[in-house]
Amino acid sequence: MTDYRDPDDERVHDLLHDAVRDIDPPDRLDSIRARTRVRSIRRRRTWFLGAGAAVVATAATVAGVAVVGGLPGTDQAGGPGFAGGTPGGAAGSTLTTPAAPSGSPTEPAATDASSTAATPSSPTATAEAEGGTQALPVYYVGETSYGLRLFREFHRTQLDGQDPVSAALTQAVSTTPDDGDYRTDWPEGTRVEEVDVDGSGAHTMVTVHLANDGVDLRQRPEQMSRDQARLALQQLVYTAEAAAQSQLRMSFVVDGEPADSVLGVDTSRPLKEADQVDVVALVWIIDPPEGARLSAPFTVSGLANAFEATVHWELSQGDTVVKRGTTTAEQAFVMAPYEFTVKSVPPGDYTLTVTDDDPTGGTEGPGVSVDTKSITVLP
Amino acid sequence: MTDSRAWDADHAVEELYAAHYRRLVRLSVLLVHDVGTAEEVVQDAFVAMHGKWRGLRDPDRALAYLRQSVVNRSRSVLRHRGVQARYVPPSQPDHPSADEDVLAAERRTHVLEALRSLPDRQREVLALRYYLDLSEAQIAEMLGISRGAVKSHASRGVHALRSLVKDAS
Numbered sequence: 008m009t010d011y012r013d014p015d016d017e018r019v020h021d022l023l024h025d026a027v028r029d030i031d032p033p034d035r036l037d038s039i040r041a042r043t044r045v046r047s048i049r050r051r052r053t054w055f056l057g058a059g060a061a062v063v064a065t066a067a068t069v070a071g072v073a074v075v076g077g078l079p080g081t082d083q084a085g086g087p088g089f090a091g092g093t094p095g096g097a098a099g100s101t102l103t104t105p106a107a108p109s110g111s112p113t114e115p116a117a118t119d120a121s122s123t124a125a126t127p128s129s130p131t132a133t134a135e136a137e138g139g140t141q142a143l144p145v146y147y148v149g150e151t152s153y154g155l156r157l158f159r160e161f162h163r164t165q166l167d168g169q170d171p172v173s174a175a176l177t178q179a180v181s182t183t184p185d186d187g188d189y190r191t192d193w194p195e196g197t198r199v200e201e202v203d204v205d206g207s208g209a210h211t212m213v214t215v216h217l218a219n220d221g222v223d224l225r226q227r228p229e230q231m232s233r234d235q236a237r238l239a240l241q242q243l244v245y246t247a248e249a250a251a252q253s254q255l256r257m258s259f260v261v262d263g264e265p266a267d268s269v270l271g272v273d274t275s276r277p278l279k280e281a282d283q284v285d286v287v288a289l290v291w292i293i294d295p296p297e298g299a300r301l302s303a304p305f306t307v308s309g310l311a312n313a314f315e316a317t318v319h320w321e322l323s324q325g326d327t328v329v330k331r332g333t334t335t336a337e338q339a340f341v342m343a344p345y346e347f348t349v350k351s352v353p354p355g356d357y358t359l360t361v362t363d364d365d366p367t368g369g370t371e372g373p374g375v376s377v378d379t380k381s382i383t384v385l386p
Numbered sequence: 387m388t389d390s391r392a393w394d395a396d397h398a399v400e401e402l403y404a405a406h407y408r409r410l411v412r413l414s415v416l417l418v419h420d421v422g423t424a425e426e427v428v429q430d431a432f433v434a435m436h437g438k439w440r441g442l443r444d445p446d447r448a449l450a451y452l453r454q455s456v457v458n459r460s461r462s463v464l465r466h467r468g469v470q471a472r473y474v475p476p477s478q479p480d481h482p483s484a485d486e487d488v489l490a491a492e493r494r495t496h497v498l499e500a501l502r503s504l505p506d507r508q509r510e511v512l513a514l515r516y517y518l519d520l521s522e523a524q525i526a527e528m529l530g531i532s533r534g535a536v537k538s539h540a541s542r543g544v545h546a547l548r549s550l551v552k553d554a555s
Binding site: 040 | 395428429438497544
């Protein structure tokens with residue numbers, strides 16, 4: 008026991024010890040043991056929960072492609088608007104793969120503890136291509152004329168048994184996007200150490216364990232704006248939802264402790280996705296990806312939230328527009344799929360630009376949304 | 387006692403539970419007042435420690451982790467409750483002949499209520515300093531603040547607690 012020189016110290020010591028002297032908690036070792044067992048099982052099971060959730064999003068398979076990821080914020084219950092939310096119908100796509108045979112919805116092992124030790128079987132809506140790689144949806148931050156917004160890329164990834172949600176989140180915080188216009192604002196050295204998925208409640212709860220040896224992720228870095236911080240968190244929510252193909256709530260553990268704030272953003276209550284209009288770029292090119300090498304004819308597909316659903320595109324070399332055209336997204340005022348085919352274009356390096364129609368002519372209003380990709384057209 | 391370096395996570399939980407569970411619950415009671423909440427906080431901390439054992443591997447570090455975890459979780463529970471307990475001075479007992487036990491129980495309640503009315507940091511520093519008997523350096527490290535800050539939280543906390551409890555007695 009410490010020797011206190013000050014009688015006040017002595018007195019406080021006595022008061023505190025006395026205050027809790029009669030507290031004798033009942034033995035709870037068994038309940039702790041039960042929970043540490045559950046935790047070990049749950050970690051192994053995460054993968055299956057992801058697969059189970061994916062079954063809900065059968066729209067992805069209906070669309071004829073099997074790519075991990077829908078678009079959060081859309082009506083995901085399989086409405087026709089969502090069916091194209093994946094880069095469907097992209098003929099000659101380098102990323103989409105033929106649909107795997109549809110698994111039975113009764114098959115997922117999420118509720119079957121006995122199969123947790125088994126190797127993950129191929130879930131319905133994930134893109135299990137040759138070589139065991141998958142196209143994972145990963146969101147990144149990019150500049151638009153109305154501020155920072157999220158864009159999505161698909162990254163072909165060798166999962167090696169890792170669940171798609173944590174693989175996608177790992178890439179979101181630490182991997183350089185393919186498109187040089189995009190970036191991640193997470194501090195360098197940020198790691199996703201573990202992802203717990205709990206599908207037992209009304210909402211799928213995802214707990215993301217983050218760590219960084221260099222900085223305290225609870226605090227907002229000095230050079231980061233509040234909007235950037237908020238968007239960085241939404242980047243994770245959108246990425247996880249796309250990978251899980253399910254809406255979810257996200258909470259955070261930083262360096263092993265539940266975190267009430269991450270990058271200075273209040274996370275004392277689980278985060279849900281923010282309104283698409285506030286966080287997602289309004290025009291995306293999903294396919295072809297940045298740096299694609301392809302030969303004409305090829306199909307360009309993506310998502311746009313465009314006025315009167317009109318989407319403009321052009322292929323240019325430097326200042327010279329070589330080809331341009333217009334197409335129509337399936338719906339206006341929501342993120343809806345669009346697609347067009349470039350029938351012929353001379354071989355060479357191009358910038359592919361897709362923009363929404365700007366009803367104000369660019370003189371007022373939020374301006375035009377643009378996404379660009381550098382592509383090479385082969386002979 | 388077996389060689390602690392060879393413990394697995396389950397074994398570490400058992401050993402540390404046996405040695406520290408009650409004390410950690412009491413620590414948490416000093417922070418959150420409520421016994422049920424304190425039990426949950428400490429159980430959560432043990433579950434978390436189990437998950438981290440591979441990185442800890444050492445009973446001293448595991449204990450430090452548990453303490454820190456209990457302090458942080460207690461703080462976050464209070465924040466979730468959203469309402470900072472306001473200190474309500476106890477009414478004068480209108481039965482002066484109340485027996486010793488009742489008086490002691492009232493005194494304990496007063497102290498816990500007074501603690502709850504202090505700012506988070508003061509309450510934490512007091513509990514760590516005077517209940518766990520940690521050094522200023524240990525507290526500074528655990529709370530991520532300077533030793534000077536520990537000293538000043540402690541002296542303000544002692545002062546505040548003394549006057550609150552004096553009011554009550």
